[in-house]
Amino acid sequence: MTDETTVVPLLEPREGIPPVIEDQQDLARVVRAFAGGTGPVAVDAERASGYRYSGRAYLVQLRRAGAGSALIDPIRCPDLSGLDTALADAEVVLHAASQDLxxxxELGFHPRRLFDTELAGRLLGYERVGLGMMVENVLGLKLEKGHSAADWSTRPLPEDWLRYAALDVEVLIELRDILHEELRATGKLGWAQEEFAAVLAYRSPGPRSDPWRRTSGIHKVRSLRGLAVVRELWTLRDELARSSDVAPGRVLPDSAIVAAALELPRTTKALTDIAPFTGRSARRHLRDWLAAIGAARSLPDSELPQPSAQGDGPPPANRWMDRDPVAARRLAAARAVVAALADEHHMPTENLIQPDAIRRLTWEPPEVVDDGTVAARLRELGAREWQIGLTAHPIAKALLRLETKGEI
Incomplete structure (x- = not known):
């Protein structure tokens, strides 16, 4: 870790800001250059989260030894499969890879080998693992992160944004090299490689059922009629946001949906008395919002949404003592084991073992608890082999101790 007084601002890319690649001829040139480069490839992508409905990339940055840096406009060059083929054997370095993969x-770029500098930082026990802080603490360089939340769908992209984007991959490989050595020196390199492989193998479970139930503040809505209003407004907002490729919260904030569900306004005047509906975007669709609320009000009772049913997993942990005190004691014992191991190995508990796996294991433990059955159950729940090797025996031991004491 560097001393604060040695931190040096990283202000300009070494070769200057590269031109943005916007046509197939220039993209082919980049593909050839990166195919001829050596070593890992640093990659980053900029999205327009909070501005656009889609999660698509609006800029892709790359850097490799022997090739330099490249900035690609994926709106003008939406097919990166040629680059993917050229780099099929290369290790791709990303920071917080699950966000960009x-x-x-979508662009046809699928890394086969990964090094995630954020995940490596977590396994190594770094307290702050954002790219800026990792670069500062490990390399002694300060990155300007002022444009991380910018609207990257903007065209043309301002020069200072492009400079920021190029700098995001400028020293990513140097960061990777130091973290790789730290992982090797601490005996955690194998653990990291399992984690990186798991990130690459992860597949989204698909769309959630009843996604409207995730509206922020919905817990305030107690009536079924109010839930129907949330559902109708959320669905309408989603349709409007999707059709115009605008982030849903910019069409209508969640607070407006919840307020309408609580107040059930009948007129335009009553609707605009609700503060969030006075925004320019919300006012544009006042008639539609009111129609959606009216549709919810007119639903027969048999068609009203019911309170959210319990999923296939265990209940929230704060309810365990009331629902199943024995399971609550198992959970407390297992969590104590995990916390001690995480402290011993200098990493967050959630990286040592997935919290959901511990909850499911202790809510429905094997009929016979021993090292093998606990290991098998953790494996079923998606734990990696290194995690199982560290946790299965001490968790089994803790659960058996509870049995011996007659506490379960």
Whole structure:
């Protein structure tokens, strides 16, 4: 870790800001250059989260030894399959890879080998694992992160944004090299490789059922009629946002949906008395919002949404003592084991073992608890082999101790 007084601002890319690649001829040139480069490839993608409905990439940045840096406009060059083929054998370095892999896959870019510098930082026990802080703490360089939340769908992209984007991959490989050595020195390199493979193998479970139930503040809505209003407004907002490729919260904030569900306005005046409906975007569709509320009000009772049913997993942990005190004691014992191991190995508990796996294991433990059955159950729940090797025996031991004491 560097001393604060040695931190040096990273202000300009070494070769200057590269031109943005916007046509197939220039893209082919980049593909040839990166195919001829050596070593890992640093990759980053900029989206327009909070501005656009889609999660697509609006800029892709790359850097490799022997090839330099490249900035690609994926709106003008939406097919990166040629680059994917050229780099099929290369290790791809990403920071917080799970955020960028889906939008890169949409472009036909699918890394086969991964090094995630954020995940490596977590396994190594770094307290702050954002790219800026990792670069500062590990390399002694300060990155300007002022444009991370910008609207990257803007065209043309301002020069200072392009500079920021190029700098995001400028020293990513150097960061990777140091973290790789730290992982090797601490005996965690194998663990990291399992984690990186799991990130690459992950597949989204698909759309959620009843996604409207995730509206922020919905817990305030107690009536079934109010839930129907949330559902109708959420669905309408989603349709409007999708059709115009605008982030849903910019069409209508969640707070407006919840307020309408609580107040059930009948007139335009009553609707605009609700503060969030006075925004310019919300006012544009006042008639539609009111119609959606009216549709919810007129539904027969038999068609009203019911309170959210319990999913296939265990209930929230704060309810365990009331629902199943024995399971609550198992959970407390297992969590204590995980916390101690995480402290011993200098990493967050959620990286040592997935919290959901511990909840499911202790809510429905094997009929016979021993090292083998606990290991098998954790494996079923998606735990990696290194995690199982660290946790199965001490968790089994803790659960058996409860049995011996007659506490379960």
């Amino acid at each position: 889906p939008c890169l896959a």
